[in-house]
Amino acid sequence: MSLKTGSRRQPLNAAIVGIGESTVGRVPHLDALGLQRMAAVNALADAGLTFADIDGLLTTPIRVENWAMPCGVVSEGLGIQARYLATLDVAGASGVAMAHHAAMAVASGQCETVLCVAGQNMLSFQSRGDAVQKMADAGWAHPDFEAPHGPLVPTLYALAAQRHMHEYGTTPEQLAQVAVTMRENASLNPFAHKKDLISLADVMQSRMITSPLRMLDCALVSDGAVAFIVTTPERARDLRQTPVKLLGHGYGHSHTYIGDYKNVTTTGAVRSGQEAFAMAGLTPRDIDVAQLYDCFTITVLIELEDLGFCAKGEGGHFVQSQGIGLKSPLPVTTHGGLLSAGHPGLAGGMFHLTEGVRQLRGQAQARQVPKTEVVLVHGNGGIIGLHSTLILGKG
């Protein structure tokens, strides 16, 4: 495959001006719309805007309640008069892709200010068993040719992890280190779902789900919603917060199903990263904080490699030797990620973005990485095949 990297693609002239989250974890008293409203209200207050200022809306599908037309449900539920609205689904990469689509709408004059909001009651509206079965039946494994063999969604990632261990000598300890670091970060994050510290032994002695992945190698199931607001640089000047610019963005799609993909340890993140870095005119060395998608521990190792932070096969060694914690040379997913901060479905990857904005503003409190100028936010969808990379800088 030839990579025509971003030759005619320019950064989009738009700014992120507001961020907000709902309560995250177990929030049984709110439904999806209630959670999304809470996140949206917080993002508007953060920006110094009201619902009347919003003329664009992006949301994602949800899995628990039956919403036939999510952008209609959310727009009406929040009282938004949208000139531009859509339901976006790039699987787990949706959070990052929303920022890109919102910026396209704003930069091309289709509307002025877009609210991006998503989330649901993934934990409280169903049992954990129902959540596992629904995900297994949702088509992440090919319905005819893969699902009949009985893979969990974690099994599909375990197939990549097992191969990575075989080819590169990656160890369970190296995988576990990712989970331990995410929990350390989450322990400093007021909204995180899980804050109790865990050890390497805790991870490696947690219940084996689908070898080599254990319970604590897998993301949480959480209630929660996230929102952020994108507007023009001109409008951003009058608002409450220092704007955050979109410096680069790219997509990469290597495969849809894992079973027929012949190189499961190298993914579409290679291309999404190259596209984003080319647009921004930057390299991996310029990144101060990497907000990597962490649906499983193996996902982080493969993204570190494919995005160019280390050589192919070195992800495990990278994590073990220099670390990925807040004091390491490259702090990763500082809010605690899907593994510890929260994972309410397609909205999960939006937390990576709101935390990236916080780091650039210097508002990450105990998690603040000093002198943060450039943040990479990466979303991964499907079975580590559908990728979206965003590079953010101070406005």
Add this chain to the structure above:
Amino acid sequence: MTATMNSLNSHQYWESLRTKGFCLPQCQACKEFHFYLRPACPACGSAEIEPVVVSGRGQLYSFSVVYRAPSAAFEKDVPYVVAIVATDEGPHLMTRLVGVKPEDVAIGMRVSVKDWRTSNLPTEHPSIGQAPPLFERAIS
């Protein structure tokens, strides 16, 4: 290339497996095999796809031992080995490796398709109406 609009469908593919033995979809224009079944050849775009009987042999590319069933239908099988096989004809496919203890499974081992027409199989999938092909350790 003839613009065939009647792509090989999944029902026809399963019927060929049942009547002829283990098949892979093969493009009749460029002769490349592929898997999973698609409406057109991923190599050349032709829609002239036929199910062709193949060796049924390959190498274990990756695997995972599943200890927690995704639903009640699979609970009786736990623990079971979900595998990716690199077939000798080229395509990789997801399957289940049977007759091997989880601790004896190793990437690179030779495997062959199990004759599912004469065997008791762990699980039949309701949407297909038959069990999909399983693999076992190859007898060399």
